Every structure is written in structure tokens, then in C-alpha cells.
Amino acid sequence: MHPEKTISSDFEPKVIAFVCTWCTYAGADLAGTSRMQYPSNVRVLKFPCTGRIDPVFILKAFQQGADGVLVSGCHPGDCHYIAGNFHARRRFAAFRKLLEFVGVDLQRLQFSWVSAAEGGKWVEVVTELTEKVRAMGPMMEFKELALEEQWSGAMISPELQDAYRQI
Amino acid sequence: MINTIDISHYGTVAESIRIEAARILGEGLVTAVVAYTAGRRAGSVQPAIITSAAEAERLTFTAASVNNLAVYLTKAKKDIPRSGRIGIVVKGCDLKALVGLMGESQLQREQLYLIGIPCAGVLASTVRPAEPLTAGNLAPKCRECDAQLPEGCDYVPEIDLPLPTPLESTYAAEIARLEGLTPAERWAYWKEQFAKCIKCYACRQVCPFCFCEQCLCDRNKPQMVDTTPRPAGNTAWHIVRAMHLAGRCAGCAECERVCPMDIPLNLLNRKMAKELKELFDYEAGFAVNEKGPLTMFMEKDDQSFIK
Numbered sequence A: 001m002h003p004e005k006t007i008s009s010d011f012e013p014k015v016i017a018f019v020c021t022w023c024t025y026a027g028a029d030l031a032g033t034s035r036m037q038y039p040s041n042v043r044v045l046k047f048p049c050t051g052r053i054d055p056v057f058i059l060k061a062f063q064q065g066a067d068g069v070l071v072s073g074c075h076p077g078d079c080h081y082i083a084g085n086f087h088a089r090r091r092f093a094a095f096r097k098l099l100e101f102v103g104v105d106l107q108r109l110q111f112s113w114v115s116a117a118e119g120g121k122w123v124e125v126v127t128e129l130t131e132k133v134r135a136m137g138p139m140m141e142f143k144e145l146a147l148e149e150q151w152s153g154a155m156i157s158p159e160l161q162d163a164y165r166q167i
Numbered sequence B: 001m002i003n004t005i006d007i008s009h010y011g012t013v014a015e016s017i018r019i020e021a022a023r024i025l026g027e028g029l030v031t032a033v034v035a036y037t038a039g040r041r042a043g044s045v046q047p048a049i050i051t052s053a054a055e056a057e058r059l060t061f062t063a064a065s066v067n068n069l070a071v072y073l074t075k076a077k078k079d080i081p082r083s084g085r086i087g088i089v090v091k092g093c094d095l096k097a098l099v100g101l102m103g104e105s106q107l108q109r110e111q112l113y114l115i116g117i118p119c120a121g122v123l124a125s126t127v128r129p130a131e132p133l134t135a136g137n138l139a140p141k142c143r144e145c146d147a148q149l150p151e152g153c154d155y156v157p158e159i160d161l162p163l164p165t166p167l168e169s170t171y172a173a174e175i176a177r178l179e180g181l182t183p184a185e186r187w188a189y190w191k192e193q194f195a196k197c198i199k200c201y202a203c204r205q206v207c208p209f210c211f212c213e214q215c216l217c218d219r220n221k222p223q224m225v226d227t228t229p230r231p232a233g234n235t236a237w238h239i240v241r242a243m244h245l246a247g248r249c250a251g252c253a254e255c256e257r258v259c260p261m262d263i264p265l266n267l268l269n270r271k272m273a274k275e276l277k278e279l280f281d282y283e284a285g286f287a288v289n290e291k292g293p294l295t296m297f298m299e300k301d302d303q304s305f306i307k
């Protein structure tokens, strides 16, 4: 006998944070060691630099079920590799325009500069994004695509409809 | 038909190409010429690489000369640029692609002998290659073309008629329409478009800038993009493709032309071009730049979207 599964209606968003190891990761660490509270919805992924964060990672995060994504690194001028964050800034300025154009709600994608000393700002950024995404509900677009990987369902062309009728 | 576009000079242009190609091959200035030869049907052409002056008489140029020949100098025929200096026939858009490739150190100017075409436009589709060129069957990219006369070529045939004035851009109109929709409506539109993709990668094969030895989208350790021609993988492929071409794309629209599923690929390219113009004042042109808009930065770049 299987006990009736209780479906919780409380939506807990999944937020993925791509951070650089030198500033934001240290900032998040500071928030932790200072015993500041922030939502446990955020999963932190550490990179050497924001310049290493490929836009495709963001896509992958959404496909794997993220409801919100944060990209965070050192303030301009503070990059451990001198200019990684400047390059990232341009790349993401362009990438978010592309995502917006294909229909992704940019409210779910946040960028920030959080230094190693800004534990408070980390808490603020993460809390704000989590609450925003919680209010928006789950990100369904990419999840639906992943589901449709199994079966396309939509029979939009006459050829497909024809083939279907013949089965 | 109404709005016929005057391409009466293409005959002269073709003759000039034949003479120039024969000359540079005969004088040993180049080892090969990449150009168009007549296809089997009237008006149709196909790309060809000739290596002797005698072959030059086969060359032609018509409104069906749609191909961007720049692709033959990167991955398609890698050994060609290595064989010596190469002559190549370029329309304005094709030249922008070559210029981009020079900026990315894929080609050197001295390796090339550029035969520029004073171009009044080409057909959108080569199904009826002999059809007179009109505003109706003109390739959408040609409507808004600002590069009809390629600059900085080694040879451009002289013509004595003015080139047509640009028409209203159909891409800009469609981009504006999509921008006016809600994100959900845009998603629905692109979902339907991307769903059609069969992952034949014709768009990648034809693009002069897709010259990577191994495409990120083919790699499986780790796999970033699903390789199946299914909704998730298709969407990721199209987003990644548009992103990798942003700031590099020359706007030749070859990707859109070759797509067997009629996916409006160049719409994404044009949108990115528009954004890069607004953000970083960058446009593909005839001047070789060592750095593209996404491989350089300025301290004052906009960061209003970053907290």
C-alpha cells in the first residue's frame, strides 16, 4: 500500500547562483560566518571568475529546473584577473537581451557585484531574488521543453497530422 | 511586375569578372579564384573554384548568386588559402564576412585578391533563378543593404547606373512586432519556430563564422546542449548559435536561406546586431577590427542591469 502522497502547495523556488570565488563566494562565506540568515533556496556554484561563466550555464540551469538564476562577481576594477568581470558585463548585457527576445522573463535573472566584504549585500540580493521568484511561481518554460523531449505532442504540420492518422 | 529592380549591369559585371579572373590567373597573381559558374538552369549559378585562366570563361554573376563564398576560405576548403593568394568574388555582405574573419585572424588581407560586385540585390530563393528581380522576390537582407558597393577591394567592375535605394526593412518591422508582445507570447512564437528544427546544421555549415573545429553543441563531456532534434535541445541550440554569432555575424543571411525548415534565423542575428549597436555602438562593416564588441570592453560600459 502506498500512503497518499501529500502534494505541498507551498512553492519553494530553486535559485542557482553562479559566483566568482574571489569576491561573491567570499562575501557569501562572510554572511555565513557572521551568522546572517538568507534563504536556503539558493544553490551556489563557484567559478574562478565571472568571465568563466558561460551563458550556456544559465540555459542549462533553467533546463535543469532553476526558477531563478543569479550571476555575481567582483565589482568593476576588483577582478582578480584584472578584466574578467568587464568582459562578463558585456557578454551578459548582450545575453539578457537575447533571452528577453526569445521570451524569458528577465525578472528571473539577476546580476550583481558582491565583494568579499559585502556579506550583507549578498543576503539582500539573494533574499530579494528568491522572494521575487517565489511570487512569480515556478519557471515552466524550459521545464516544459524538457518534458516534451519525451513526446512532442504538438502536431502542427499537416504532414505530422497525416502520419498520425495513418497509425 | 511592379517594382522591378534594375540589374541590367549584371551582364557587364559577369564579363568583367571573366576578364579579371583570366588576367590574375594568367599573370600568376593568384593560384585560384572562388566565384560563381552557370548552373544547369537558366540564370542559376553554383560556386566554383577555378585554377586556370582557361576556366575563367565559365564564370558568371546573376541575381541567383546568393552564396556567400567566404565560407570556402574557412572550414569548407581549408587547404585553399594555404595554396597561395586567392581571388574571390564578393558582394558587400560577403566582404563584411571576410573582414570579420580577418579581424579574427582566420585570413590575411595579403592572401586575398578581392573582386567586388556593385550589387543591386539577389533573389530570396533560387527556385526560379531566371525570374526578374523585384521588390517582392528580393532577399530580405538586400532590402536594407547599406553595402551595395564593397569598399577596399582590389578590383570592382565599373558600372554607369545608380544602385537602388534601400527599401523598408522587413526584419526591423518583425523585430518591432515581437518586441511589442509579452514574454509569454514571444516564447510561444519561438517555441513553434524552434520546434521545426531538424538539427541538420546546414545553418552552421554555411556560416563563415562557424569555423570551430569542434562545436560546443557537439560535445558530450560535458554535454551543454542536447543533440536531439527535440524541443529542449533545439531551443538551446538556437540560443547558443545566436549568442556565439553575436558581434561577429556579417548579416549575409546564408543561415536563414539554407534552413530547410524556414526558421527565421536571421531575425535573431538582426536583433542581436541591433542590441549591440545600441549598447556598444558596434556594426559589422568594411574596416578590420582586431576586437569585436564582445571580446573587448570599456570601463564606462552600461551596468544599469547589475545590482
Ligand code: SF4
Binding pocket: B097, B206, B207, B208, B209, B245, B248, B249, B250, B251, B252, B253, B254, B255, B256, B266, B269
Ligand atoms: S550567422 Fe547567418 S547571417 Fe550571420 S554570418 Fe553566419 S550565415 Fe551569415
Ligand code: SF4
Binding pocket: B196, B197, B198, B199, B200, B201, B202, B203, B204, B255, B258, B259, B260, B261, B262, B263, B265
Ligand atoms: S538549418 Fe534550420 S533545421 Fe537545420 S539545424 Fe539550422 S535551424 Fe535547424
